[in-house]
Amino acid sequence: MMLVLGVDAGGTASRAVVATRDGTVVGRGSAGPGNPTAVGPAAARSIGAAVRDALGEHDPASVVSGVAGIAGAGVLADPEVTAAFTSEWSHRGLICPVALVADAVTAFAAGTSARSGAALIAGTGAVAARIDDWRVNRTADGLGWLLGDEGSGMWLGLQAVRSVARAWSGPTVDGGLAAVIAARAGVTSCDELVRWAGRQQPAAFAALAPLVCGSATAGDALAERLTAEAAARLVATLGELGPPDGPVVLAGSLLTKTTPVRAAVLASLAGPVTTAGDPAVGAAWLALRQITDQEEAVRLHHRMLRPAPE
Structure with a gap:
């Protein structure tokens, strides 16, 4: 065979x-x-x-x-x-x-079976690539979580923790996404959240992305703002490559699953798009x-x- x-x-x-x-x-x-x-x-x-x-x-x-x-x-x-x-x-x-x-x-x-176009990938990291004859001609972002990967799962989870820490006031956390993040981290104060974050490997922040997306779908204002910003950054990354000579393929869990990030990216793109x-x-x-x-x-x-x- x-x-x-x-x-x-x-x-x-x-x-x-x-x-x-x-x-x-x-x-x-x-x-x-x-x-x-x-x-x-x-x-x-x-x-x-x-x-x-x-x-x-x-x-x-x-x-x-x-x-x-x-x-x-x-x-x-x-x-x-x-x-x-x-x-x-x-x-x-x-x-x-x-x-x-x-x-x-x-x-x-x-x-796609097309020879050329562009790929926009947002999973743990994020990158856009212009594809010519099944070869990468040019990329944007894909710089890793320290220097880039804007709009990725890592970026989204890290921004959520940062936002919750900055907004934490008083002895208890506000509800919504803040409470979800605190529960996942197992913390009851901002100081504990800071210590928790300092002990984590980068992948732990990417694992928070589904929680942010779920909170956005439920109508949490902070989560809605973060997912909209993630989508905007991904679209901007794709835009750095110029108009693609073919379809745009969305890849990575944030863009292949039903998420508010995917929905916002789709609403922003013109021309043929596939998943x-x-x-x-x-x-x-x-x-x-x-x-x-x-x-x-x-x-x-x-x-x-x-x-x-x-």
Whole structure:
């Protein structure tokens, strides 16, 4: 049986899918973080574990094409990182080449079969990428939580904690989002909130984003303001790339799930917009595209991902 491999390796988890020549997914696997910027060469081991699980009982030698979308793809020029990936593919028994591309490319492919356009991604982090012929031509933001990622889940959660801390007065916290944040942190005073925040890893703030979105949907004024600001910053980031030469694909949990951030972004965008499906399947489709003609690739895309215009 002829197989292809698709990998979506992000800062939180790595996921892999194995599909047949007709686009049927026959294996899935997941493992730990696969962002080389965050975890260095250890990212390759996480991705390898996801690939192992996806392959299951399938012969690795039957994989004829592979594509891996990597968060932090800018570090792939590092010889140590690329050597780690090469070693991992060999360790897993793969004999075909596995193309390493930016995760923006696989996110874009998960939403459209078009060759060019733009991807706007807002999950834990945030980045906009202009895609030309399935390659990243230019990016905006994607600078990490210290320097950027404006409008991301990390940004939204951190802004919520900052806003609650600044607004806290008296012995008890106000209701609404402030009470939700205090309950999640398990604190009863501003000083305790400050100490709690200082002990957290960055991902803990991203985990607060669904709470902010939920509070905004419930009508909390602070949460509504923060989600509107997140959307405005994401749209501004996309605008830095200029008009896209094709559709805009929305990706990342803040923009693929039903959130007030997604709703506000959609209301601000003109032109064709689609929503990304599974980026790992998008990567598998890119691997299939390498061994099929254009007409067949489009047909397979509709079967595997079925993007729907907004």
